[in-house]
Each structure stands twice: as structure tokens, then as C-alpha cells.
Amino acid sequence: MAFKALLVSVLAALQVANGALIRRATCSDGTVVANSACCVLIPVVQDLQTNLFDGGECGEEVHESLRLTFHDAIGISPAIAARGQFGGGGADGSIALFEDIETNFHANLGVDEIIDEQRPLIQRHNITTADFIQLAGAIGVANCPGAPQLDVFIGRADATQPAPDLTVPEPFDTVDSILARFSDAGGFSAAEVVALLASHTVAAADHVDPSIPGTPFDSTPELFDTQFFIETQLRGTLFPGTGGNQGEVESPLHGELRLQSDSELARDSRTACEWQSFVNNQAKLQSAFKAAFRKMTVLGHDETQLIDCSDVVQTPPAPASNAHFPAGLSNADIEQACASTPFPTLPTDPGPVTSVAPVPPS
Structure with missing residues (x-):
């Protein structure tokens, strides 16, 4: 009986393994994917890398494509829907499909530029706008040294109506309102909000202060590293909270911009220790952002009804920097906010204090 049971178990395991092998497919370019439906993405990825991301750079188009994934997905509110005021939203492509409406929302200022850059690529391929926006963000991030290999899904239906206004957090919003907004959109915890903000390590601002376009949020905007934290x-x-500087905090580094919301989240008792925990912890940076991005990218959808095509995402380059203080700064310049854990001791870059260069425009 024991031998028979063992034989049955072995045969069952072989059937499962054989089924998994049958489901795998080799696309026309030789890429092996777990689901043949994902082969449709191979030419899309190639088009993105060649014609949007300049052959695989971690530059302005990557920053803006990643920003667009968030601005599209976060535009969902079960609380508003429950009141019968608005349904739908989430990662459904509405920000591009209803560009004339959503790009006029104050929080979406400037996203029309990347929408217009992405549109010709979408038109060249058999892919929904909803799927393309999230794919572009994941492929772009994978060009950045130190980034995680993000998850990609296809099968989202395109939006039939625009997202509601006032669902995208802004730099001058309070911590209370930001945490509440994320909780409403998808049940994001305070820790997940901090993890999502790791996207600012490869970000720059063009419209927070229009007088200084392309201003990065940390000194290494081409690297997915912990310098932002x-x-x-x-x-x-x-x-002052008025005029062109609304939502902006002066950084001690010339040429670097700090959002008021980032500054306050870094110092709020609900988020400060989580924020500090990313300092010099590249592994946590990668895993936490990967998990939070996955949750965001399927907002408004049932993940079990989507197709996992994560194996079309290239392996990102290895981390290319170590955590450090910029030249002329040290632990003495840190405004300690986590009450339970001291700020890590880090080396300081040698040499004179230098300015952070702006991110070149596309």
C-alpha cells in the first residue's frame, strides 16, 4: 500500500510538472515564457526599449512612465463609488484614454507629455492602453541599476469613463490625507505607502517648481538606490505654501528638490521608522517596492483573472552605488525622526560640496 501510494504521488507530480512544461512557450525571438499569451508583449518591449527608453537608459522617459503607472492606478475610490457618485477607476488606462479630462486635474499636471510619447507605441501593437501603461513602467524601471524586476500582468479592460478628480495625492497634502487616500484606493498600509515612494529615487520634478525643471529628488536619479531615503x-x-514653491522643501543639496509630503512622511511617527529602515538596505528597497508596485498595478482588477507575464521583464543591472552622505555632510546633518532606532552611520563622499545636476529633458 505504501509503495502504491508513493507511485500515485510520483505520477501526480509528473503530471503537474508535465502540465507546467506544456503551458510554457518559446516566442519567435527565442524568449521562453510561462504563458504563450505573453509572446504578444515581446515586440512591445523591444519597441519601448528602442523608441521610448533610448536603447535602455534610466532617464526622463523612465521617470515619467513610472509616474504614469501611479497616476493612472491610484485614481480609484471605493468610498466614492459606495456613495453612488462614481464607479470604476484603477489601473485601467483612463488617464490616457480620457486625457482631455484627467490631465486637467491639478495633480496630473505634466503627464500629458509622456501620454503623448507613449500613444504611437500603443497604436502599433495589439495591447490595451491599461496594460501598456503598467508594462512601460515595469520595463523602464528595469533599466535602472539596483531596481527590482517588477511584475507584469495583461488582460485589463480599458476604461469606459474617466477617473474621479482629487484621487491623486499632491506634494502639499498632509500625511493624514495621504495615508487615508492610499487606504481608500487599495487598502495600502503606511508601510506600503513608504515602499511605493521608493519610486522617487529615480524621479525628478518638472512642474512642482516650473523655474527649475528636471530637478531630481536625490543625488543619484539614474540609480534605484537608497539615497532618496x-x-x-x-x-x-x-x-511658503503659496506660489511656485508650494509643496517644496529646500534641500541642503543645491540642485535637489524635496517634496513637502516626502519630508513630512519621513518625519511622521507613523512612517518615520519605516522610512529610515530603507537606508542602506537595498534588498528591502527592492522587495518592498516590488510588492507594493504589484498591488498598485492591479487596482480595480481581480489579479486571478489576469495573465502573469512577468518573465518578459529583463533582469535589471546590479546596484551601482553604496549608501553614503553627499560630500560635506554627515550624521550631524540628519534630522532624526525614528524614536526607536538610531540613524545608520554612513560614509561621506570625499571632495568639495557639489551641485546635483538636473535630469536632461527628453
């Missing part, structure tokens, strides 16, 4: 903890000065 270090440099937001440096002492800074809040600008």
Missing part, C-alpha cells in the same frame, strides 16, 4: 532626512527649510 537618506537625503530626505537631511535638515531642510519649508518654503
Whole structure:
């Protein structure tokens, strides 16, 4: 009986393994995928890398494509829907499909530029706008040294109506309102909000302060590293909450911009220790952002009804920097916010204090 049971178990395991092998497919370019439906993405990925991301750079188009994934997906509110005021939203492509409406929302200022750059690529391929926006973000991030290999799904239906206004958090929003907005959109915890903000390590601002376009949020905007979490903890000065500087905090690094919301989240008792935990912890940065991005990218959808095509995403380059203080700064310049754990001791870059260069425009 024991031998018979063992034989049955072995045969069952072989059937499962054989089924898994049957489901795998080799696309025309030789890429092996777990589901043959994902082969349709191979030419889309090639088009993205060649014609949007300049052959695989971690530059402005990557920053803006990643920003667009968030601005599309977060535009969902079960609380609004429950009141019968609005349904739908989430990662459904509405921000591009209803560009004339959603790009006029104050929080979406400037996203029309990347929408217009992506549109010709979408038109060349058999893919929904909803799927394309999230795919472009994941492929772009994978060009950045130190980034995680993000998950990609296809099968989202395109939006039939625009997302509601006032669902995208803004730099001058309070921590209370930001946490509440994320909780409403998808049940995101405070820790997941901090993880999603790791996207600012490869980001720059063009419209927060129009007088200084392309201003990065940390000193290494071409690297997916932990510098953002270090440099937001440096002492800074809040600008007045009016005019072009609304939502902006002065950074001690010339040429670097700090969002008011990032500054406050880095210092709030609900998020400060989680924020600090990313400092010099590349592995956590990668895993936490990967998990939070996956959750965001399927907002408004049942993940079990989508097709996992994560194996079309290239392996990102290895991390290319070590956590450090910029030249002329040290632990003495940190505004300690986590009450339970000291800020890590880090080396300081040698040499004179230098300015952070703006991110070149596309």
C-alpha cells in the first residue's frame, strides 16, 4: 500500500510538472515564457526599449512612465463609488484614454507629455492602453541599476469613463490625507505607502517648481538606490505654501528638490521608522517596492483573472552605488525622526560640496 501510494504521488507530480512544461512557450525571438499569451508583449518591449527608453537608459522617459503607472492606478475610490457618485477607476488606462479630462486635474499636471510619447507605441501593437501603461513602467524601471524586476500582468479592460478628480495625492497634502487616500484606493498600509515612494529615487520634478525643471529628488536619479531615503532626512527649510514653491522643501543639496509630503512622511511617527529602515538596505528597497508596485498595478482588477507575464521583464543591472552622505555632510546633518532606532552611520563622499545636476529633458 505504501509503495502504491508513493507511485500515485510520483505520477501526480509528473503530471503537474508535465502540465507546467506544456503551458510554457518559446516566442519567435527565442524568449521562453510561462504563458504563450505573453509572446504578444515581446515586440512591445523591444519597441519601448528602442523608441521610448533610448536603447535602455534610466532617464526622463523612465521617470515619467513610472509616474504614469501611479497616476493612472491610484485614481480609484471605493468610498466614492459606495456613495453612488462614481464607479470604476484603477489601473485601467483612463488617464490616457480620457486625457482631455484627467490631465486637467491639478495633480496630473505634466503627464500629458509622456501620454503623448507613449500613444504611437500603443497604436502599433495589439495591447490595451491599461496594460501598456503598467508594462512601460515595469520595463523602464528595469533599466535602472539596483531596481527590482517588477511584475507584469495583461488582460485589463480599458476604461469606459474617466477617473474621479482629487484621487491623486499632491506634494502639499498632509500625511493624514495621504495615508487615508492610499487606504481608500487599495487598502495600502503606511508601510506600503513608504515602499511605493521608493519610486522617487529615480524621479525628478518638472512642474512642482516650473523655474527649475528636471530637478531630481536625490543625488543619484539614474540609480534605484537608497539615497532618496537618506537625503530626505537631511535638515531642510519649508518654503511658503503659496506660489511656485508650494509643496517644496529646500534641500541642503543645491540642485535637489524635496517634496513637502516626502519630508513630512519621513518625519511622521507613523512612517518615520519605516522610512529610515530603507537606508542602506537595498534588498528591502527592492522587495518592498516590488510588492507594493504589484498591488498598485492591479487596482480595480481581480489579479486571478489576469495573465502573469512577468518573465518578459529583463533582469535589471546590479546596484551601482553604496549608501553614503553627499560630500560635506554627515550624521550631524540628519534630522532624526525614528524614536526607536538610531540613524545608520554612513560614509561621506570625499571632495568639495557639489551641485546635483538636473535630469536632461527628453
